[in-house]
Amino acid sequence: MHMLQHLTGLVAMMKLTISKVTGRARLGVITSLGQSGEKSLEVPGCLLYTKTASPPHLTHDTLQTIEGVPPVTHVTLSSLAEHQEVLEEYKEGIGKFAGLSDAVLYCSVSDPVTPSPNGYNTNKTVSVWGSGGRIELTPQKFMSIQSALKVDWFQCLADGEVMPSGCSRKRAKKSVDRSLSFLDECLQLLAKNDVLKDKVVIGAIEGGDLLDERLRSARETAKRPVGGFLLDAFQGTAMTQETKLNLISSVTAELPEEKPRFIHGVGRPDEVLNCVELGVDLFDSSFPYEVAERGCALSFDHQYEPDPETAGGHPSPDRTPEFNVLDKAELCDVEKNREDQTENDKLELDQSQMTSYEICLKEKRFREDFRPLLPGCTCYCCRNHSRAYVHHLLISKELLAGILLIIHNFQHYFSFFRSARAALRDGKLHLLKEAIQRRAP
Incomplete structure (x- = not known):
């Protein structure tokens, strides 16, 4: 019996109901979201992408002019970690601070548009980069920042570096081992934290481009009391499209059906549909932001x-x-x-x-x-x-x-x-x- 099995009661109320499965593609809805538990999110779907907890270029009023805005807003730890002291003094969390009080909030470690540089993670810390430079996060510091942010879901601390020229077996194994160690420590800290006890932890699946390590990561993470899974480090061009799809297909086959699967940095419409066919449920919406930043309009x-x-x-x-x-x-x-x-x-x-x-x-x-x-x-x-x-x-x-x-x-x-x-x-x-x-x- 896994040493963390006694923590299963910590998984907050969040229910994924699958109404139809076509091949591996899943149609369903996540219910019991938000403080009231009255919000829901349909899958496959995406999250509202933000920069420093604000939709890029938009005020709250202009955001209201957009049809179909997702009920879950995506914030990034890399852009908010340096504001920990301010948020701790504020005490109401990033949602109210940023005018997102009515939104369900999900926090990832890195920004899918600007991932952290490689080579700075260790067995004890993960580094993220804010506007003030590098911030080293231990599990203790990571959980204290989450206590200040007070989001509804958060990706657990993980060693998710994207290697530009592929991942060695030694590095892939280290990525999985570190991420599992961080997850175990964060879950133990979660059990002692009254502020975070009703929050949902999303476990990260690591392992670079090596299938056996990805599968080991998926199987071990699924044993922990997490509320969902992030297929991490698939953004960019470090892997071929064929390698990405083969890994995603193998990983989703190992994950429990009743929990949602996330992926970051995969936003092109054809790539999204390929991932949906392989059982991925939730995406970020950084792609339309990147398109706008280069002076372009989506036209498909x-x-x-x-x-x-x-x-x-x-x-x-x-x-x-x-x-x-x-x-x-x-x-x-x-x-x-x-x-x-x-x-x-x-x-x-x-x-x-x-x-x-x-x-x-x-x-x-x-x-x-x-x-x-x-x-x-x-x-x-x-x-x-x-x-x-x-x-x-x-x-x-x-x-x-x-x-x-x-x-x-x-x-x-x-x-x-x-x-x-x-x-x-x-x-x-x-x-x-x-x-x-x-x-x-």
Whole structure:
């Protein structure tokens, strides 16, 4: 019997109910969330990404204009650890401090957009970087910060370094051993902490790119009284896509069905759907933020239903349905403009990180384009402003550009997850994947 088995009563009330499983993809809802226990979160779904506990570029009022905002907000320890003394003196937690009193809060160790540098973790500490530099976290300090933050869920301290050129067997084993040791110590501290006794601990699955270590991490973490699991260190390009998917598939097969599975730093629509098919439940929403930061707007179709006018309402099983994709003339125009652009037309753009799911509003071709960012979108930006206007704001370096782009990108991304859930419910996830893959790189 595991030495921490007596702590199972510490797992706070949080219930995942799975209503449908297609292959490995799970459709369901997490209930009993928040202080009142009245909130719920549908899966597959995403969390509201924040920077220093604030949605980037947005005030509380502008956030309210966005449709489908998730009920769970994602904050990062790396951006908040240096404010521990202020929060301890405040005593009400980061939710009330940041104006997020009505939100369910989840805290990860690192920011998926700016992960910590490698080489600073030890057997006793994990390092995170805030605006003031490096902060070394022991399990004791980590839990004291969590006591000050007073979030609802938190990722346990873990050694989740992402190796740029792969992970040696020795380093992968060390990552798993350290993370399990941190988890055990944090759980023991949790048992003695009245402030945190009703909080949910999310255990991190480590092991780099080695399958046997990932499986060992999954099996051992599942023995502990955690409320969910984070498939950690899959962000970036250190692993090939094939390696990532093989590891994720193997790990989720080892995890208990009744607890949610998280992943950070995987946000591109095609990659999200691949992970959903392998049993991942929850994602962060840092991808739309990253897209906005490079002056881009999400512009992809996620309608999987055939058009009744072209498909006669009841398409034949042998007929390939016609999707409600973006206007064909518009897509041709976009591609032609991209092909015809010269380096001088790109206004010194860095498009190395761009994906096929976005358009760059800095490009000169949008100077006189008075269409909305995405035809048919109902966000505040698309209802009130044009591509030409956002282009002008970006070139003029106006702060309003970031506000309008994040409003659009967040709303479109959240609606993409609604489509993913609807496709699972209708048994048509494969059709959604086909629609998404038409824009894949």
